[in-house]
Amino acid sequence: MKVVLKHLTKKFPNRNKKQPDVIAVNDFNIEIPDGKLIGLLGPSGCGKSTALNLLCGLLKPTSGKIYFGEDDVTSLPVENRGVGMVFQNYALYPHLTVKQNIIFPLENLKGVDKLTKEQMSEKAYEVAKLVQIDTLMDRKPSELSGGQQQRVAIARALVKMPRILLMDEPLSNLDARLRLQTREEIRRIQKKTGITTIFVTHDQEEAMSISDMIVVMKDGVIQQIGKPQEVYDNPVNQFVAKFLGTPPINLFEGEVTDGKLYIGESDVMLVQNVPNQKVVVGVRPEGFVLDEDGALCCELKGVEVMGRDITVVSEHENSIDVEIRSIISSENQVDTEADRVHFALKREKVYLFKVDTGERIRF
Amino acid sequence: METKNWKAWLYLLPAMFFLGIFMVYPLIDVLIYSIEEGYNFASQTYQGVGSYNYAYVLRDPYFLQALKNTFILVMITVPLSTGLALLISAGLVSIKPLRELYQTIYFLPYVTNTLAVGLVFMILFKKTPYTDGLANMVLHFFGGGTIDFMDGPYWAKMFVLCFYTIWVVLPFKILILTSALASVNQSYYNAAKVDGTPAWRIFWKITLPMISPSVFYLIITGFIGAFKAYSDAVALFGTNLNAAEMNTIVGYIYDMLYGDSGGYPSYASAAAIILFVIILTITCINLLVSKKHVHY
Numbered sequence: 306m307k308v309v310l311k312h313l314t315k316k317f318p319n320r321n322k323k324q325p326d327v328i329a330v331n332d333f334n335i336e337i338p339d340g341k342l343i344g345l346l347g348p349s350g351c352g353k354s355t356a357l358n359l360l361c362g363l364l365k366p367t368s369g370k371i372y373f374g375e376d377d378v379t380s381l382p383v384e385n386r387g388v389g390m391v392f393q394n395y396a397l398y399p400h401l402t403v404k405q406n407i408i409f410p411l412e413n414l415k416g417v418d419k420l421t422k423e424q425m426s427e428k429a430y431e432v433a434k435l436v437q438i439d440t441l442m443d444r445k446p447s448e449l450s451g452g453q454q455q456r457v458a459i460a461r462a463l464v465k466m467p468r469i470l471l472m473d474e475p476l477s478n479l480d481a482r483l484r485l486q487t488r489e490e491i492r493r494i495q496k497k498t499g500i501t502t503i504f505v506t507h508d509q510e511e512a513m514s515i516s517d518m519i520v521v522m523k524d525g526v527i528q529q530i531g532k533p534q535e536v537y538d539n540p541v542n543q544f545v546a547k548f549l550g551t552p553p554i555n556l557f558e559g560e561v562t563d564g565k566l567y568i569g570e571s572d573v574m575l576v577q578n579v580p581n582q583k584v585v586v587g588v589r590p591e592g593f594v595l596d597e598d599g600a601l602c603c604e605l606k607g608v609e610v611m612g613r614d615i616t617v618v619s620e621h622e623n624s625i626d627v628e629i630r631s632i633i634s635s636e637n638q639v640d641t642e643a644d645r646v647h648f649a650l651k652r653e654k655v656y657l658f659k660v661d662t663g664e665r666i667r668f
Numbered sequence: 669m670e671t672k673n674w675k676a677w678l679y680l681l682p683a684m685f686f687l688g689i690f691m692v693y694p695l696i697d698v699l700i701y702s703i704e705e706g707y708n709f710a711s712q713t714y715q716g717v718g719s720y721n722y723a724y725v726l727r728d729p730y731f732l733q734a735l736k737n738t739f740i741l742v743m744i745t746v747p748l749s750t751g752l753a754l755l756i757s758a759g760l761v762s763i764k765p766l767r768e769l770y771q772t773i774y775f776l777p778y779v780t781n782t783l784a785v786g787l788v789f790m791i792l793f794k795k796t797p798y799t800d801g802l803a804n805m806v807l808h809f810f811g812g813g814t815i816d817f818m819d820g821p822y823w824a825k826m827f828v829l830c831f832y833t834i835w836v837v838l839p840f841k842i843l844i845l846t847s848a849l850a851s852v853n854q855s856y857y858n859a860a861k862v863d864g865t866p867a868w869r870i871f872w873k874i875t876l877p878m879i880s881p882s883v884f885y886l887i888i889t890g891f892i893g894a895f896k897a898y899s900d901a902v903a904l905f906g907t908n909l910n911a912a913e914m915n916t917i918v919g920y921i922y923d924m925l926y927g928d929s930g931g932y933p934s935y936a937s938a939a940a941i942i943l944f945v946i947i948l949t950i951t952c953i954n955l956l957v958s959k960k961h962v963h964y
Contacts, residue, residue, distance in 0.1 A: 361862060362862075363858055363861065363862070383861050383862055383864075384861065384862070384863070384864030384865075385864070388862060389862070390858075390859065390862045392855045392858065392859055393855075394853070394855055396853070396855040396856050396858065396859040398856065398873075398874060398877075399878075399963065400877040400878070400880075400963035409860075409863060409865075409873075410863035410864070410865075412869075413863055413864045413865050413866070413869070414864075461859075461863075465863070
């Protein structure tokens with residue numbers, strides 16, 4: 306099911322009545338293609354959960370329209386939208402068994418959709434097999450691990466074959482190892498069912514790794530929409546560049562003078578077509594190349610060997626963050642005793658941003 | 669560990685001392701009184717040991733009347749007050765404006781003196797040569813006849829007593845249930861809403877099981893409290909409860925000790941032990957039932 310949001314806006318009245326309203330979701334325009342896995346990504350409080358609640362119908366938008374396929378569902382109550390939702394804390398009913406939890410949505414069906422006990426049980430087992438919990442059907446949620454509870458929550462959301470599946474921070478309650486496993490699992494289930502799935506997360510790695518498309522948000526405003534790799538390689542502004550990628554992008558105070566980019570005293574790169582101005586220079590960790598003759602000279606602070614690659618931690622007086630983290634292949638030898646380290650920069654991993662607005666300067 | 673045990677006992681000593689004097693000793697003493705036949709309070713002597721006191725109490729029409737009254741009171745007020753409290757608290761948590769005002773109003777009876785409330789109820793229900801009372805005025809309005817609630821038929825008096833008891837116990841129950849309801853995580857309701865669950869089903873299948881520990885607590889304490897009812901009846905019908913046919917078991921015990929027919933600690937003790945056995949039985953039944961229906 307295709308999902309289209311048109312000028313979707315949600316305002317909350319401010320607690321302090323004299324202050325202006327809080328705009329949690331500001332003029333959203335997205336078209337989400339059918340059968341894709343979409344990650345809504347942004348820092349805490351950026352309005353991504355609000356957006357999800359608007360989609361699911363638990364909140365009513367202040368203005369704008371929501372379409373599922375061709376249907377305008379903006380004013381449709383939550384129960385008629387045909388959405389399945391996985392809540393952040395799973396919201397499994399603790400007094401019911403796994404099976405009863407999964408069947409619960411089916412028991413609400415009325416009229417022609419009404420199912421017999423056998424049909425319900427059959428459907429429950431079907432979806433339980435899909436998420437691989439069919440051996441746990443008689444347990445209570447408290448007798449399950451976090452990952453298993455998550456699967457039950459997904460099964461409950463899927464059992465009535467929703468048009469759209471929504472997930473609110475689906476992995477945030479799991480430990481690191483389980484998170485990795487579960488996100489693959491979510492991907493697999495989504496692929497298998499082909500249900501358009503929208504999930505919310507503040508973890509960029511999570512969003513990048515499994516989404517077909519990510520929507521990066523900040524303060525209720527969409528910053529960028531696109532395939533994860535595209536957004537990573539081609540951020541529209543400093544916020545998006547900073548938010549995506551671990552370790553995060555390294556930012557420097559720089560200046561463009563006569564087609565040359567300077568960081569401090571050293572000119573690091575030729576940038577034609579950029580007028581003279583002060584800029585913020587962003588360099589991805591993988592954009593550094595160890596080079597004796599490299600223009601960028603940093604104070605070496607340490608070397609972290611991770612096996613496959615090496616993280617070089619260094620400092621530079623024009624760096625905006627305290628540390629510069631650069632990742633280089635472990636084939637390189639780094640003299641850990643040296644005081645200084647020289648880098649050349651990969652052109653396609655360097656981004657320039659305006660100092661005041663953070664907007665990208667193309668070169 | 670063993671060597672330090674005496675320290676633990678030492679710390680427990682003050683509590684055990686007072687518990688022993690004011691709880692355990694009286695309990696045992698009551699049991700002893702209840703089997704001492706022909707006990708004379710003045711001379712502190714008795715004639716023998718046996719079950720005569722129990723036989724006397726169980727044949728005493730006043731006791732049987734009190735037993736009947738207490739049972740009716742318990743069976744009517746406990747379910748009704750708990751159910752009503754549930755309804756009111758469910759209403760309270762679902763409204764936003766004026767909620768605190770309503771909560772305060774509903775809680776007021778709890779801090780009001782029992783006897784003062786009894787006085788108000790008297791004014792509401794009592795028929796005097798000058799007025800039939802407010803309750804009767806309402807009855808007249810709906811085309812009913814005059815009923816003498818305070819000195820009239822048994823059922824009318826029982827109605828007033830039950831009405832009064834429910835009104836008095838309601839605030840505490842509402843307080844407990846409102847906080848229990850408020851502590852149910854909103855995401856359960858959201859999940860149910862997304863699945864299109866009708867409101868009544870949400871209440872029965874989600875809300876009620878979630879707050880079942882609180883409901884159970886109220887039912888147990890409600891039963892115990894209602895079985896021990898006494899001051900409510902006194903507030904309404906005065907101290908001569910036997911004459912009004914409105915005595916309760918605790919009232920009977922009190923009368924046996926200090927009333928006009930007082931001075932019979934043996935009978936009082938026997939009645940107290942009978943009450944104890946009844947409450948114990950009911951509580952055990954409650955605990956058994958709760959195993960199936962209460963979800964912690």
